Amino acid sequence: MSPKSIEACRRLGFRAYELKKKSNQDIIQMMRQKDNQANPDQETLQMFQAHLEERRGQKIIQVQNNNIQIFFSKNNKNKKKVFYLKKGFGFDQSIYTTSQMGSISLVEKEKNMFEKMKKRQEIEIEKMIEFEKITQAIRQQNEIKMQKAYEREQKRQLENKQLKIEVKKHQNIQKKKID
Secondary structure: HHHHHHHHHHOOOHHHHOOOOOHHHHHHHHHHHHHHOOOOOOHHHHHHHHHHHHHHHHHHHHHHHHHHHHHHHHHHHHOOOOOOOOOOOOHHHHHHHHHHHHHHEEEEEHHHHHHHHHHHHHHHHHHHHHHHHHHHHHHHHHHHHHHHHHHHHHHHHHHHHHHHHHHHHHHHHHHHHHO
């Protein structure tokens, strides 16, 4: 990463490893830490991977935009230096005023950037909550399916047991008739 990218990450509160693509093993490990799932199914893994890639892409765009802002802010600082243009130690008031206005607009830009970042974080949190809801719904559906399969198996075993008892009774009756 370039120094500007590292600075942009620092300003945005990101760490460099957050911008790297996650392998399937990394994703499985993250899911195990979060849910203690032994082995997530392929669909859940793909859904989680898509979510992480989307977040990663958003962060990369934010870092790129911040790189541009860093570049322009450094160039503007060089342009806004106050030069002594008049007699003695006097200086041009218009340059000083422009410098003040530039710093005000910079504060406004930072405020807007902070608000955008806050909105993005809120959207990201909402997406994470939605993902958790979907994951929970899938988990519940799977539990219901497993419960129904278990009940069917129990019913089948009970019917087999009853059938064996009936067959045994019938055989006993046949033996008694023969005797």
